[in-house]
Amino acid sequence: MEKKEILKEIIKRLHQGERPEDLIKEFQKEIETITPAEIARIEQELIEEGMKPEEIRRFCDVHLAVFRESLKRPGISPPEWHPIAILLKEHECIISLVRDLDPEKLSRLKETEKHYLREENVLFPYLEKHGIVQPPKIMWAEHDEIRRREKEKDFRALPDLLMSHFYKENNILFPTALDVITDEEWYEVREEFDGIGYFAFNPPPPPPAKIGPGTKPVGMIDLPTGGFSKEELEAILNTLPIDITFVDKDDTVRYFSQSKDRIFVRSRAIIGRKVQNCHPQKSVHLVNRILEDFRNKKRSVAEFWLNLGGKLVYIRYFPLYDKDGGYLGCIEVTQDITRIKQIEGEKRLLD
Structure with a gap:
C-alpha cells in the first residue's frame, strides 16, 4: 500500500474510534516521515472522496495527536518581513491578550480581526491557486467559531480554542503555504497584507523583489457611446x-473596484478565486442559488441590506448578459446608503 493510502487509512480509522496510540505503534514508520503538506493534501482528498469537512475539522486534534511526532522537526523561520513570520508573531500577540483573561487586554480582541481578514482574503486564495482548497475552509470555519466566542464574550473558552487553532496553522497550514507558494507570490501576498493593515505592530518592509511585476499595454478602450484610456476607466470606477x-x-x-472608503475588505489575492470560496461555508448554498437563478434568468437582481458599524449597507447583485442573452457573469454592488436615507425635500444645482 502506498504511503498516501496508508495515511488515509490512519485518518479513517481514527474517525472510526481507534485509539491514536495504537495507530502510532502500528504505523510508526509512515508517521515519522509525513510532512505538513501531505497531511493537508490527504485531508483534502478525503473530503473530495465524500468525507464531510465538519468531520475533518472535528477530528483535527485527533489527527495531530497521531502526527505530532512528525511535526516536531525544526520549526519554520521565515524572515521578519515575510507574511508567515507576521502571522506567527501575531499568534503570540493574540495569545497574550487572552492568556490571563484580563478585561483590559480582552477589550483589544476586536483589533485582531485584521489578522483573520488577511488570512481569509489573501493567504487562503493563494493556497487555493496551488490546489490547497479544503484546509483553508476548515481554518475559516474555526475563525468563525473564534468570532462567535468573542461576540458572545465566552472568553474562558478562547485560550484553548486559540491554542489549538494556532497549532494547526503553525504546524500544518503555514509550512504547507511555504512549500507551495512561490517567492514571487510572497511579495504579492505581503503587498496585499499591507493593504489590509496590522493590529499589533508594523512589520519591516520586504527587500527589493528580484522579479518585478509585468507591464500591461495601455491604450484606448472604445465603447459604442465613447471611450477612455485605462487610467481614466480605473479612475471612474474607483470614484463611483x-x-x-x-x-x-x-x-x-x-x-473589484478600489474606492476610497470600501465597505468590505478585498485584496488582489481573490482574483482568480471561485466566488464560493469568498464566503463562509454556511452561506455558499445561497450564493449558488443566486448564481443559478441568474444563469436561468429567473431573477434580475438579488438584494440585501444590513446595519454595519453605524452604516446602512445596501448590497445588490446583477446578472450580466451579452447581446444574444448569453450569461457573462454578475456584479456585486455595495453602497453605504446612510446619508441617502436621510435626504428630504430638494437641493438643486444652484441652491
Whole structure:
C-alpha cells in the first residue's frame, strides 16, 4: 500500500474510534516521515472522496495527536518581513491578550480581526491557486467559531480554542503555504497584507523583489457611446460611490473596484478565486442559488441590506448578459446608503 493510502487509512480509522496510540505503534514508520503538506493534501482528498469537512475539522486534534511526532522537526523561520513570520508573531500577540483573561487586554480582541481578514482574503486564495482548497475552509470555519466566542464574550473558552487553532496553522497550514507558494507570490501576498493593515505592530518592509511585476499595454478602450484610456476607466470606477466586484460566467472573481472608503475588505489575492470560496461555508448554498437563478434568468437582481458599524449597507447583485442573452457573469454592488436615507425635500444645482 502506498504511503498516501496508508495515511488515509490512519485518518479513517481514527474517525472510526481507534485509539491514536495504537495507530502510532502500528504505523510508526509512515508517521515519522509525513510532512505538513501531505497531511493537508490527504485531508483534502478525503473530503473530495465524500468525507464531510465538519468531520475533518472535528477530528483535527485527533489527527495531530497521531502526527505530532512528525511535526516536531525544526520549526519554520521565515524572515521578519515575510507574511508567515507576521502571522506567527501575531499568534503570540493574540495569545497574550487572552492568556490571563484580563478585561483590559480582552477589550483589544476586536483589533485582531485584521489578522483573520488577511488570512481569509489573501493567504487562503493563494493556497487555493496551488490546489490547497479544503484546509483553508476548515481554518475559516474555526475563525468563525473564534468570532462567535468573542461576540458572545465566552472568553474562558478562547485560550484553548486559540491554542489549538494556532497549532494547526503553525504546524500544518503555514509550512504547507511555504512549500507551495512561490517567492514571487510572497511579495504579492505581503503587498496585499499591507493593504489590509496590522493590529499589533508594523512589520519591516520586504527587500527589493528580484522579479518585478509585468507591464500591461495601455491604450484606448472604445465603447459604442465613447471611450477612455485605462487610467481614466480605473479612475471612474474607483470614484463611483459604490464598491463593484465582477464575477465571470465560471463563478471566478475577475475584478473589484478600489474606492476610497470600501465597505468590505478585498485584496488582489481573490482574483482568480471561485466566488464560493469568498464566503463562509454556511452561506455558499445561497450564493449558488443566486448564481443559478441568474444563469436561468429567473431573477434580475438579488438584494440585501444590513446595519454595519453605524452604516446602512445596501448590497445588490446583477446578472450580466451579452447581446444574444448569453450569461457573462454578475456584479456585486455595495453602497453605504446612510446619508441617502436621510435626504428630504430638494437641493438643486444652484441652491
